[in-house]
Amino acid sequence: MPDLPKRHSLVAQTVEILRGEISRGTWKDWLPGERALSAKYQVSRNTVRTALAQLQQSRQLRAVHGCGHRILAKPTPKPARPDERNVALLMPDPPERLRPSQTLWIDELRALLGEHNCLLRMFHGQQFLGREPGQALGKLVVQHPHGCWILLRSNAATQVWFSRHHPRCLVVGTVHDDVPLAYRDFDHRATCRHAAGVLLGLEHRRIALLAPKPAMAGDLESEAGIIEAVQTSRRDGAEAIACWHNGTVAGIVQSVRRLLERRAPPTALIVANTYHYVTVWSQLMQMGIRVPQDVSLISRDEDQFLSYLVPTPSRYVMPPSSLAKALVRPVLEIVENGRASLRELKLLPEFQQGGTVAPCAHPAGG
DSSP: OOOOOOSTTHHHHHHHHHHHHHHHTSSSSBOOOHHHHHHHHTOOHHHHHHHHHHHHHTTSEEEETTTEEEEOSOOOOOOOOGGGGSEEEEESSOGGGSOHHHHHHHHHHHHHHHTTTOOEEEEEOGGGGSSSOHHHHHHHHHHSOOSEEEEESOOHHHHHHHHHHOOOEEEESOOOTTOOOEEEEEOHHHHHHHHHHHHHHTTOOEEEEEEESSOOHHHHHHHHHHHHHHHHHTOTTOEEEEEEEOSSHHHHHHHHHHHHTSSSOOSEEEESSHHHHHHHHHHHHHTTOOTTTTOEEEESSOOGGGGGSSSOOEEEEOOHHHHHHHHHHHHHHHHHHSSOSSOEEEEOOEEEOOSSOOOOSOGGGO
């Protein structure tokens, strides 16, 4: 039911109501005819005609002979609700289970967003990143409206849902095939291609990737990078091995044992996730396998605590602040304009030579 003019000062009341409707963008370019306005607001056509004349004098309308009244005033943009300028970070696990480097870039991003009057809020739960997350995600975004959602460690189902229902989001990581969302990630494909190239140059022929499953898109890119390095090297007997585990200590231990019990075990391992690297490294020690004398070991990822291991891991390093700086611009663009100007950006970390890589002890058998 529209607001109706009060009986006192009908013309003034009608002017204010029409001005408000114009400001809200009720009509796009043209006002309805006098007859329609008279019926809608239950006032005489003379009252409507006088009100329209006043709006013409204030240059909000222009009378066009034979057409009606053209709207000159632009609608007043609706002020964003406080939550719509804020940013939500969605991840499967609670913050205390984040790796240290992840906590650092999140803190840095929070500070950078704060400089632009944007708050960063964190949400977590496996139900949001399961195989069928639609119902949980639908309820979440309605109850907690934000100007941009950041997806951390998101699977294909979650990415597809956001692309269809709430595209104002940015993926931290690589998007799965045919998902048209903006994303920022480390270039895991190039990183693992380089790592495999280093190992092939040291006469290693069987190189294994250890990564958790279900695989994130970045882990699939890592596998592709190792395969590319092996195929382009044209080394006789070179083999890329992907070993997927469930992410638990027991699962990683089982995977390491299974790899090394092969008739032709790998002589070099590339490990995704620094926590998993520690498990792999310590399990090799338990089995009496020396690093790097018997098996070379590379960490695809970086956390500061790795520098306290002996031997120091060979790994790929990039300051957490670099990722935060790469994220803040597209996040602000999404908050302000609904989309990021640059869909994808991959950061290339720097290889840091440690003491866990050495020439293959038995290249002929590799």
